[in-house]
Amino acid sequence: STKAMSSFVDSYKFETLAVSSPKTNVLHIEFNRPEKMNTMTAGMWKEMVECFNKASMDENVRSIVLSGRGKLYTAGLDLVEAASSLAPSGNDVAREAFRMYKFIGLAQESCSAIEKCMKPVITAVHNGCLGGGMDVISACDIRLCDKDAYFSVKEVDVGLAADMGSLQRLPKILGNDSLIRDLCFTGRKMKSDEAKSCGLVSTVYEDKEKMMEGAFELAELIATKSPVAIQSIKVSLNYGRNHSVNSGLEHIRSWNAAMLQTEDIMKSAQALMMKKTPADVKYSKL
Numbered sequence: 001s002t003k004a005m006s007s008f009v010d011s012y013k014f015e016t017l018a019v020s021s022p023k024t025n026v027l028h029i030e031f032n033r034p035e036k037m038n039t040m041t042a043g044m045w046k047e048m049v050e051c052f053n054k055a056s057m058d059e060n061v062r063s064i065v066l067s068g069r070g071k072l073y074t075a076g077l078d079l080v081e082a083a084s085s086l087a088p089s090g091n092d093v094a095r096e097a098f099r100m101y102k103f104i105g106l107a108q109e110s111c112s113a114i115e116k117c118m119k120p121v122i123t124a125v126h127n128g129c130l131g132g133g134m135d136v137i138s139a140c141d142i143r144l145c146d147k148d149a150y151f152s153v154k155e156v157d158v159g160l161a162a163d164m165g166s167l168q169r170l171p172k173i174l175g176n177d178s179l180i181r182d183l184c185f186t187g188r189k190m191k192s193d194e195a196k197s198c199g200l201v202s203t204v205y206e207d208k209e210k211m212m213e214g215a216f217e218l219a220e221l222i223a224t225k226s227p228v229a230i231q232s233i234k235v236s237l238n239y240g241r242n243h244s245v246n247s248g249l250e251h252i253r254s255w256n257a258a259m260l261q262t263e264d265i266m267k268s269a270q271a272l273m274m275k276k277t278p279a280d281v282k283y284s285k286l
């Protein structure tokens with residue numbers, strides 16, 4: 001019911017993220033620091049971890065759209081906040097290194113929580129996606145953008161190597177090592193047409209409004225499918241990315257030994273035989 005749907009999303013309360021549910025079983029998460037170019041702070045990373053972990057276990061959520069409010073998707077790390085957290089303190093080197101180790105771990109977890117989230121995450125990029133934004137989108141399942149979007153692995157211009165996942169995940173997404181090194185060594189802006197042709201994004205839309213319509217339509221379609229099938233697909237694709245074909249086959253074999261016993265298969269098969277679609281089937285919560 002509408003009441004049940006609105007009360008479920010009401011429990012997602014954050015300072016740096018705006019959360020809504022524009023369609024049944026679809027969660028919309030927006031970076032919500034428009035006056036700060038959606039720059040990333042330790043506070044935002046903590047909230048991203050909390051939000052994606054919660055959505056992962058939330059039976060009301062079957063797919064997620066991640067986008068940014070305001071002028072651009074995100075300008076990456078908040079350089080003002082970072083100036084104090086990264087400033088040399090003069091303290092014992094080992095203790096300082098452990099403090100940084102924890103700080104970087106939190107930043108990494110903000111992206112890993114997206115990858116580990118059991119629900120597919122579609123991200124919709126408008127205008128700029130810089131630095132930490134590239135780490136974020138690399139951890140998402142599906143990437144969309146508008147015509148004005150550009151992408152920059154900007155860290156090199158700030159004097160550091162990206163450490164939240166771009167260098168580890170981009171090579172799994174783009175089958176072009178030369179291009180990845182070009183982007184990472186130069187920090188250059190890659191425009192939407194190149195992002196499409198190299199496979200970073202799957203669709204480019206005319207403007208942000210059309211992109212969000214497309215993102216919600218896609219999320220809604222995914223949300224109508226069997227949640228057992230969808231979550232199993234994500235788990236298996238993620239596993240396969242870091243393992244051999246044989247290991248991946250063994251993994252899905254064991255996984256599906258349980259999942260093939262789902263009632264969803266019988267419900268889906270009956271619907272198909274009656275010329276219906278998954279959207280006509282009511283799958284139980286998962």
Ligand SMILES: CC/C=C\C=C\CC(=O)SCCNC(=O)CCNC(=O)[C@H](O)C(C)(C)COP(=O)(O)OP(=O)(O)OC[C@H]1O[C@@H](n2cnc3c(N)ncnc32)[C@H](O)[C@@H]1OP(=O)(O)O
Binds near residue numbers: 078080104155
């Ligand atoms: C453990 C470490 C983990 C993660 C590390 C991540 C590394 C990175 O993310 S590196 C990338 C860092 N980001 C940048 O270098 C972007 C710098 N900004 C820009 O290039 C531009 O500002 C812009 C985003 C392209 C927008 O340009 P424009 O539309 O012309 O607006 P501006 O006038 O330049 O900016 C408006 C306003 O925003 C402030 N601002 C912009 N970016 C940042 C930022 N990254 N951190 C803090 N503040 C930022 C800018 O200073 C302006 O502020 P005013 O107060 O309005 O002057």
